[in-house]
Amino acid sequence: MSGVFILGGAQTDFSRNFSREGKSIFDMMSETVESGLDSTGLDAKEIETAHVGNFVAELFCDQGQLGGFFAAIRPEFNGLPAGRHEAACASGSLALLAASAEIEAGRYDVACVLGVEMMRNVPGEMAARHLGAACWRGREAENVRYVWPAMFNSLMDEYDRRYGIDYRHLGEIARINYENARSNPNAHTRKWTFGNNAFTADDDENPVIEGRIRRQDCGQVTDGAAVVFLASRRFAEEFSRKRGLSADDLSTLDGFGHRTATMRLEDKLSDSRDSDYVFPHVRGAITDAFRRSDIGGVDDLDLIEVHDCFSMTEYMTIDHFGITAPGESFKAVEAGAIRKTGRIPINPSGGLIGLGHPVGATGVRMALDAHKQVTGTAGGYQVDDARRAATLNIGGSATTTVCTVISRGG
Numbered sequence: 001m002s003g004v005f006i007l008g009g010a011q012t013d014f015s016r017n018f019s020r021e022g023k024s025i026f027d028m029m030s031e032t033v034e035s036g037l038d039s040t041g042l043d044a045k046e047i048e049t050a051h052v053g054n055f056v057a058e059l060f061c062d063q064g065q066l067g068g069f070f071a072a073i074r075p076e077f078n079g080l081p082a083g084r085h086e087a088a089c090a091s092g093s094l095a096l097l098a099a100s101a102e103i104e105a106g107r108y109d110v111a112c113v114l115g116v117e118m119m120r121n122v123p124g125e126m127a128a129r130h131l132g133a134a135c136w137r138g139r140e141a142e143n144v145r146y147v148w149p150a151m152f153n154s155l156m157d158e159y160d161r162r163y164g165i166d167y168r169h170l171g172e173i174a175r176i177n178y179e180n181a182r183s184n185p186n187a188h189t190r191k192w193t194f195g196n197n198a199f200t201a202d203d204d205e206n207p208v209i210e211g212r213i214r215r216q217d218c219g220q221v222t223d224g225a226a227v228v229f230l231a232s233r234r235f236a237e238e239f240s241r242k243r244g245l246s247a248d249d250l251s252t253l254d255g256f257g258h259r260t261a262t263m264r265l266e267d268k269l270s271d272s273r274d275s276d277y278v279f280p281h282v283r284g285a286i287t288d289a290f291r292r293s294d295i296g297g298v299d300d301l302d303l304i305e306v307h308d309c310f311s312m313t314e315y316m317t318i319d320h321f322g323i324t325a326p327g328e329s330f331k332a333v334e335a336g337a338i339r340k341t342g343r344i345p346i347n348p349s350g351g352l353i354g355l356g357h358p359v360g361a362t363g364v365r366m367a368l369d370a371h372k373q374v375t376g377t378a379g380g381y382q383v384d385d386a387r388r389a390a391t392l393n394i395g396g397s398a399t400t401t402v403c404t405v406i407s408r409g410g
Helices: 025-040 057-061 066-071 091-105 124-134 147-162 167-181 233-243 265-271 280-293 311-320 329-335 359-374
Strands: 004-011 049-053 082-085 110-117 208-210 224-232 251-260 303-306 388-395 400-408
Touching (some): 004 091, 025 110, 091 359, 091 388, 124 147
Antiparallel strands (some): 004 224, 110 224
């Protein structure tokens, strides 16, 4: 996929509450695209196609047809091909893959990929019910108050059954993500403070939400949008020449993995009973991305942005990436390997726990942060000498999984 370049992009400040500002999901989309055009220096008339990632605008905002909203942002966009992609929390990554396929096919030279979700305009329990649309309604997660904490508690139970698990490691994962978020000027939680026992099994400072999932283990309910612009090699070279840029100022989408498993978590866990990995299809998406990028494995990466919708999810991704053997993710946590200065930093941005999780935007935001890291433009959360990054974005109970590898253009 060396012919697909990322020119740059933008994101909103994930600490904002757009409904309190009197703004709509269209305002969020428009503001983000305008900011992306400004940051890259692209002209609106250079955009040829658009892909929007979004999960549940119909439920939160009573609004669909978001491709039409894109067309309304600028007069130059009216009449362009545009559409929406949905795969729960992986919606943004599917938009990215669809746009990259169009670039590879030679249909267009420049694509806008926009991810967006407005989620803070309803009470918390209603938001939780809306997000439950990504499970199999009527066949799982029945009679629970919070669907996704309950589902990922089941993943914790499965790890505990197979390998044993210690909550201290999950607490440390959460602590690292909140710590990283402090350096990210767009992070939802960058100004939050915590008590001494906030990342322990302390029922006062870190109360249980469902099962053994505690408050600090949870990704944030966030308003936000992110945009990246993809381009063909021909356009990227001309774009760079006109602006006096070098290849190191751009990044390339080197490879991807995309797999979809059966819907129910119970069935996924049953299907993997004889596998080394709890989610062999997630491992497969990762190794597909490695193969398509022509790299040997995780040791060829400088950092990873992973889908820590819960600390337990990140715990799973550690062994599925091959940082440790299956069931031994705790070793990487104890060794400090996943810290920003560690062997393989995970979520230097703060991830979904620290930075925030506007569902349809997350996959696009991950790609933007990977681009920033490998081009040396991540600012206070920059990983030193980063040249190659991976992202892992999952939807539902790892029903949809997308992994990408992004490297410095040079």
